[in-house]
Every structure is written in C-alpha cells, then in structure tokens.
Amino acid sequence: MITATKTVVLEGESLTWTPIDPHPGLHHKEIVDAATADALGITVSSILWEKIGLNGMVLPHYHNVAEIIHITVGKVKLLCNGEWLSFKAGDTFQVPAGTVHSVANDDIIPTEQISIFLPAGDQVPANRFFDTFLVEAGVARG
Template identity: 60%
Template sequence: MTDARTIVKRAAEMDWSLMPDHVSLYHREIVSAAEADALGVRASSVLWEKIGVGGAILPHYHDVAEIIHITAGKVRLLCNGEWRSYEAGDTFHVPAGVVHSVVNDDTAPTEQISIFLPVEEGAPRNRYFGTTQVPASMPPDRPPAAEGE
C-alpha cells in the first residue's frame, strides 16, 4: 500500500549530519528506507551529501548499487581503480561490491545526491514511467515561459 499524499521535505528543516567514517562528509536523508516502503518503491536511501574542503568519502563498497549525481563543485572519483576528475552535472553508476571514493577537489564544499538501490536476483525488469496529464490550473503569479523552454 502506498501513501497517497505528497510529502515535502524543506531543506531549511533538514539538519546536516556528520558521517563519522569519512572526512568532512555531511548528509541529509532525502528518502529513508521506511519512506521508500511507504511509497511502494525499492530503495535503501537517498542522500543529499556535502563534502567539505579537503574532505573525502573514503574508499568503500556497498551491498547495494549507488547512483551519485554531482550537483555542486569539482570532485575526484576513484573509478575502476583510477582517480578521475569530474564536476557538477556528472553522474556515476556504481554497481554493488565495487570499491569507490569521492574526494572534494574544489575550493568550496561539493554537493551530490546519492541514491542507494537494492540489487535483487530475479527482480522484475524496470520500465520507463508513464505519465497521465490532468486538467489543472497553474499558479496565478507564474511568469510566462521563455521562448524555447
């Protein structure tokens, strides 16, 4: 059974928590396993992470797959045994059991969204989502769309 209400987590209401096994790594949990269960989806966690200047997510691996999307700054990723440089907008797909690490390579904190997904033998195949539009009015103070948007 899924929760039929939209839940909003405001950034100002979420605390940054220190991840003690890494260097200057903080996170806000956007979706917990319990919240994923309430939505009827399979996810271990979705984290909004911040790596301080000189900070690092130390080399490690998980029993789940991880998708990391860099949203701010420049980082170095331990990718397939080699350190490589990346920046905001880049996304990494890390299979379960693969050693990886992310290091802040910038003069300001970096940020990323990390999505942790269970790896399950025999799970049904994924599919692209469907969308059904419904009649609704837009907010009255909405500015007109710019040409090409």
Template identity: 60%
Template sequence: MGESMNTAVQTWVKTAGTMEWSPMPDHVSLFHREIVSAAEADALRVRASSVLCEKIGVGGAVLPHFHNVAEIIHITAGKVRLLCNGEWKSYQAGDTFLVPAGVVHSVANDDASPTEQISIFLPVEEDAPRNRFFETIRVPVPTERPLTEGNRQAGQRRVLPDESPEHFGREPYRIIDSVRGNDAWVRAYDAAGGE
C-alpha cells in the first residue's frame, strides 16, 4: 500500500490486429494469441510465463497435459468439457479453472461453435512472498464524458472487497468515498441480518 505513481514508464497497447491467431500443433483445432509474453511480463516487473487468448474449434481440444507452472483458465465464450481431477465435467463461459503445476488437465470444445478462453501461466515459487489484493489510487484527471454505474453517479460511495484472508464468506468491506477520499472499515451484513 501507499505506492507512488510510476511516471518513468508508459502504458502500451497491443491491438487485436497486431496479435495473429497461431495454431498450436500439439493439440486439436487449438489457436492462440499471446496477450502477454514472458519478456513483456519482465518489462512490467511481474512474474508471469505467458497470458494467452485461446480459441478451440468445433470438435477440437487442448489435449491432456501438465505444466511446470500454475495455470488459470477463464472461459470467455461457449461450453467446454474439462478434465478435472481425473473426471470430465461440463462448464461454460464465465467459469474459471485454477490448475496447480504438475496436474493433468484438458479442455475440449463442447459447443456448436468455437470456444474461447484466457489462459494465464504463472511460475510456482517456493519462497515467493504472499499475495495480496491490490490498491487503487484515483488521480484527478477528467473523463471524456460523464460516467454512471447503474443507478450510482460517478463519485458516490461504492463497496469493495477487502484484501484480508477472510475474503470468502463473512468478509470485511472497505468503503471508498471517491469524492472526499475517506476510507472506513465496516463489517458486511450476512443474510441473517448482519452482526
């Protein structure tokens, strides 16, 4: 927390037109575009082996395999079958798989059209520091147009999950008042009426 803004570097953009679909010949009807390479991750000063956008054609599959890195797979389009802990199970767009290093897995298209997924490959390190939720610091730069979020006008309070380890279940929430910049910690009310 309390990180300062990095003004020494700039954001760069890789447009869809510059990232071509390439076949992955060790699998069936699998194509990928590399969103972030290991070298780009190094330039960002983060640990990542690769981030891919993958497309599996009708009848295609990422054949059973394992990695020496952890993989996070998020299905963005279609229905798939996942080889999960030795069993094939059905999943769909919006589902995410967390695959530890060394675990055999496979994803097969189970739809009438191509499926798509984002696959994030992360190094596994014994002595890596513990992860934590990130901090966002707003800066006073005007937007191009007035913004709204559902029934909430920009600048009104919103509630965000805390980075604490009890994030699942009855977690604390951090209230961010983006107009005044005030932070306050409160306990989330559970379905039975709160604490």
C-alpha cells in the first residue's frame, strides 16, 4: 500500500557514512530502505550509496536478490564470472541473485557507486517501462 504522498529530499551531506563489516574500507549511506520502499509502493530491498576507500573492497559474496551496481567515481576491479576485470565511473554491473561478485578500489582516490538490490525469482511481477504524464505545474524555475 502506498502511504507516501510528498516528495522527500535526502541531502547527501546530512547522511552519515556507515561502515559495512567485514568489508575493508567499505562505507555506505542507505538512500532507500525497505520501509521507504513500502511507503512508495515499490519493490526494492535497498538502495545504497557506497564508498570504497583506498585499498578497500567489497569481499566476494552473493545475495538472494539481484544487484545493479553503477560506478560513479573512480576505477574499480570487479570479480565478474570468476575473473577480475577493470572498470571505471559510468560503468554498470548487472549481478543476478546467487552470483558471486566483488568490487575492489583500483584507484588513488576513494571510489563511489550506487548499489540497487532488487527482489528476484518466479513470483516477481513482470516488468515494463514506466509511463510519464506531463502536467501544468504553475511553478517558475528559480
């Protein structure tokens, strides 16, 4: 049931970087949690803004959900289908549920990424591209 009725803005500076143990140098800011997803009427487990410090990494692991990882800052190495490959800001990884993966900082600066965790399985509703409906806003841009 959708309970959210107003746009909410999360200002990045007001969110706290929280370490994710046992991954060395990994911190996150959760920008959508399960309760927020429920209020919005969407199906998502979590959306994280993640930062990997110098020499840090997300240790090899897998999930019971699919994960979309979009690199926004820096260069990383991805454990992809059993092989370490190099990628950079602007690249996106689509990781199926149950697939072992890992991301390591491969840069001289902290790297950042957005990770979206989505339910996967036979019971997930079919997907389709979204509709957009234009309206008269009556608000001047500032």
